[in-house]
Amino acid sequence: MTVTRMTQAVPLDQDTPDIVLGVDTHKDVHVAAVVTTAGAFVESRSFPTTADGYEQLLDWAQTLGHLSRAGVECTGSYGAALSRYLHSQGITVFEVNQPDKATRRRRGKSDIIDAEAAARAVITGRATATAKASDGPVEMLRLFKMAKASATKSRAQAINQLKAVLVATDPELRDSLAGLSNPKLIRACAGLDSSAPGTVGATTHTLKLLARRIQHLTEEIEDLSTRITDVITQHNPQLLECYGVGPDTAATLLIAAGDNPERLRSEASFAALCGVSPVEASSGKTQRRRLNRGGNRQANSALYTVVLARLRWDTRTRSYVDRRVSEGKTRREALRCLKRYVAREIHRLITLASAGPHTRLLAA
Template sequence: MSTGQATLPLLNTTLENCRMVIIGVDPHKDVLVAVAVDGNGRQLALRDAPARPRGYKTLLAWTAQFEQRLWAVEDVRHVAGGFVRCLLAAGESVVWVPTQMSSDYRKKVRASGKSDPIDALACARAALAEDLPAAVPDTEARNVKMLLDHREDLVGEMVRMCSRLRWHLHDIDPDFAATIPKHKLHRPKWNKSVQEFLARQAGSVAVAICVELIGRIQELAQRAAQLEREIAALVVIHVPQLLALEGCGPLSAARILAETGDVRRFTSAAAYAMHTGTAPIPASSGNTHRVRLNRGGNRRLNAAIHRIAITQKRMHEPARTYLDNRRAKGNSNTEAIRALKRHLARRVYALLKNGPDHAQADTTVQAA
């Protein structure tokens, strides 16, 4: 590899060379189960090992018998991340198999039921049949993903506490509880209103719990806001070009960066669309030509693109014109939005591939 522009090896998942062996791996917290299959999907060998560094070395030594090999690891990164990092450091070729895809291929395995060997075999056969992106070493995207996931966890905890606080307030005074707008108990204005209300109440266990909850809600809201600022700063550094896309805010841009990783691991815009779950699935019959919802791909990435599409529908005139034209051709509103999402996936891929220097690139939707 040259010292200039880094390139990623293209993994030929059609496997024209039948000597290629696919190692499907079903990862768990305590054990890794690996199944080796040949280019025709026939199972060759089965092995398990502890989900620890010594187990990683065991599996690497076991697969040394296969001269050409490709690892297909189920995409459960909180338990498989360390294993994949070890494989990449050893110079192995690895692809991530989405959990939904491995589930679909498990249903095609001749053996009925569900077990770790069956899941590993499903991962191997999925990699054999599908054009999956290569796993790459960790980049700044992993740091963004960790911050983003941590913020979402804190926000989720805050929402649950707001719900509990609302029920306690309802128990103390239903009339006052009815004056608090839903989903706004974390806002400073309503925090203050609740605190003033509680200060007027006689001491009781319910009041004490409410005071504790409101304090914790304030802490979580402040930390979530701080994390959002940190994430926004990282987005400006690493993917400012995404912010030029109408309807794409810092959190959506961060989610796209976090779930995409190194965009060069995708061989084309079409491969990226499959990863985002925006590639249409034909559902035509006779003279009826339609496509149906694609439930595959990375759902978090799909959700980010969906948010951009809905925002553009509301406030971006070229997108509104595009949707009107699609509906004029017979598409339903849902089908038109799916078409817009497919277009946005293509634009996102181009922006990521071109890099920050193209932050001012044209992001206009072409009327169809």
């Protein structure tokens, strides 16, 4: 289906114009719009979310002018596959936020309007964040972490359910399992005889199923933990050598940076991404900064974990906190300062790993 706004469409000049592609992404169909760098709307068309559809979208856009930039909505979900394809074809992809409510009230809402707005966001410079490449080891880590988090949550639920069943079960069975640690309790429940009739048999069968589910989920978690460690060891081993950084913490921080960390222009950009950069809150004679509540909260939590580990075991970190507290800062403010310093250190390690051997040699 092709939808073109003829009132605003412009004929192409003999010289190929520079154009920008905007895409409003959906599950089954992507709506694309092309706008010249001068701001003239050219054409809009929809394409299926298939490999052939992505090729057709790019071929169509390139027939309308010289294409080097694209603004895509939802590059981490519906637009992820399209972003990867465009990136592989040498197109710089920018992540575009959906239009705010004020703009939608003024202009209305349609897929074509959103696609055009995505292109104009790139042209005007409102969209400055380069989309994650999602085509390398960091994408592998993201998938492993997602599966591990799901398995960990399910295992915790299964353990709670097993213990809840034990609370209300027959006293004789409950007493036979009392005092066991979680691993021993799960092994004992997995070997229960569920052949008894009535509620006793139903209870033992349920305990047996829950215990075996817990064992299976534990195996999944251990396998995923090994895979996460292997990926980090292969592609960024120096991150694991950083004091207080473990495999899960390293994976979270790498996922925040993406497979193309060069998209972050500086360590300050990485700090802002992690929500550890202070936000100005000054007015008149009052000069102050407040806590940054934005950014990637998982990455922020990972930095906090690193700080807590260093605060417990590293004497230099404890001395720093004591000094900042003596200067009038609260303990929380001192920890926020530490998170900012850790973000700078992590950014350096991530960017060095993505750089070439010559760059790493010079940095060393």
